[in-house]
Amino acid sequence: MNILVVGSGYVGLVSGTCFAELGHKVFCIDIDEKKINSLQSGKIPFYEPELADLVIKNIQSQSITFTTKLAESLNQADLVLICVGTPPKQTGQADLKYIFQAVEEIGKNLTKYTVIVTKSTVPVGTAQKIKKIISKNYNGEFDVASCPEFLREGSAVKDFMNPDRIVIGTENQRASDLSNELHEKLDCPKLETNLETAEMIKYASNAFLATKISFINEIANVCENVGADVEQVAEGMGLDTRIGKAFLRAGIGYGGSCFPKDVRALHHVAGQTGYPFQLLKAVVEVNNQQRWLFYKKIKDELKCLENKTIAVWGLSFKPDTDDVRESIAIDIIEKLVEDGANVKAYDPEAMKNTQEILGDKIQYCFTADFALENADCLVIITDWDEFKLVKFENIKSKMKTPLIIDGRNMFDGEKLSSQGIKYISVGR
Ligand code: UDX
Numbered sequence: 001m002n003i004l005v006v007g008s009g010y011v012g013l014v015s016g017t018c019f020a021e022l023g024h025k026v027f028c029i030d031i032d033e034k035k036i037n038s039l040q041s042g043k044i045p046f047y048e049p050e051l052a053d054l055v056i057k058n059i060q061s062q063s064i065t066f067t068t069k070l071a072e073s074l075n076q077a078d079l080v081l082i083c084v085g086t087p088p089k090q091t092g093q094a095d096l097k098y099i100f101q102a103v104e105e106i107g108k109n110l111t112k113y114t115v116i117v118t119k120s121t122v123p124v125g126t127a128q129k130i131k132k133i134i135s136k137n138y139n140g141e142f143d144v145a146s147c148p149e150f151l152r153e154g155s156a157v158k159d160f161m162n163p164d165r166i167v168i169g170t171e172n173q174r175a176s177d178l179s180n181e182l183h184e185k186l187d188c189p190k191l192e193t194n195l196e197t198a199e200m201i202k203y204a205s206n207a208f209l210a211t212k213i214s215f216i217n218e219i220a221n222v223c224e225n226v227g228a229d230v231e232q233v234a235e236g237m238g239l240d241t242r243i244g245k246a247f248l249r250a251g252i253g254y255g256g257s258c259f260p261k262d263v264r265a266l267h268h269v270a271g272q273t274g275y276p277f278q279l280l281k282a283v284v285e286v287n288n289q290q291r292w293l294f295y296k297k298i299k300d301e302l303k304c305l306e307n308k309t310i311a312v313w314g315l316s317f318k319p320d321t322d323d324v325r326e327s328i329a330i331d332i333i334e335k336l337v338e339d340g341a342n343v344k345a346y347d348p349e350a351m352k353n354t355q356e357i358l359g360d361k362i363q364y365c366f367t368a369d370f371a372l373e374n375a376d377c378l379v380i381i382t383d384w385d386e387f388k389l390v391k392f393e394n395i396k397s398k399m400k401t402p403l404i405i406d407g408r409n410m411f412d413g414e415k416l417s418s419q420g421i422k423y424i425s426v427g428r
Pocket of ligand 1: 150151252
């Protein structure tokens, strides 16, 4: 099939490249000419495992083309995938201006029957609005569909190629057949729904996962008061197949470009319909509180932070990505700096993006080991695998005081204390 992907950001680039790999002919467009030029030469604008190789392979086989020219590629497309961003407004509401701009442009340039599929996360009812905008600009036949993505940063290619499910929201058989053909080579349950249900499944899924995280974080906070170990509690809960072990890792709370935005957006949508979604309100509050409870551990331990040297490991909102959007590391570091500490930070991929936000407020270190030198405390914020490889002897010999405050429960506290390192984690 011929596919036009509108928006070559995270979702668009991963989806377009993977659909090309599955044998479709893909055009990826973006309004950002600089981005398109660099994609044409195989350079991807963010870090995502496996993606760069796949982009280059599919450019070489001419399965994927990057362009800024919508009309030409739209002419050839059976389906258009809308993959532009839906950033949050201050109210928590999703800002749909990029979606509507793209759709208007599509409507003005359509020349034949095409299915317009939304992949971006959008509030329920958006597909119907898209339909209206296209109808205003185009008199011929077309359909809309909603096939939300469930890609995690850091494992997006794997998630795309091995999905748990595909949701196909349409209004008629023709759109459903074409949407099914698009996903034909992906072997997983395919759930067919109406447009509104498909849109809701995406929000509900992200909101539920965020709820699991806030739930286990509250359990962790209680564990600390009663002498229980949240890691074992999560293991014990997760063995119950009705609960499952995923997303029960306690820590400093969730960040990133999706959960914070989508949970607030669903809360906002519910409120607008007259239903106050109480549980989600609490999920957000717990998540916002969790980072400051963690911060208190640092303060309680060091007492005064003025002129203390703090090594920070991990800046991205989670491992295997360079994305620092809504990364809790940023909030924690800004507070450390405000309280007078000198921060020496290290992250395998996210230093450049962090520097764009924090500038020269902190010192950026080339290695995890280097950040430890002369530090009064090591604060772990993101659980990159490479941190597990750092030798405990290095921690002891390089730091001024062998103290680790770990927001991701990466280490075994008993092992560390037997090496003479004080270790404080979350919920145990
Ligand atoms: C998420 C969804 O998982 C994905 O399906 C959706 O399409 C986009 O949003 P992503 O934001 O890439 O993906 O990251 P995810 O792995 O879900 O983690 C989100 C945040 O939750 C991270 O900050 C992570 O550290 C945190 N998290 C996750 C926990 O604190 N505990 C957990 O048990 C799991």
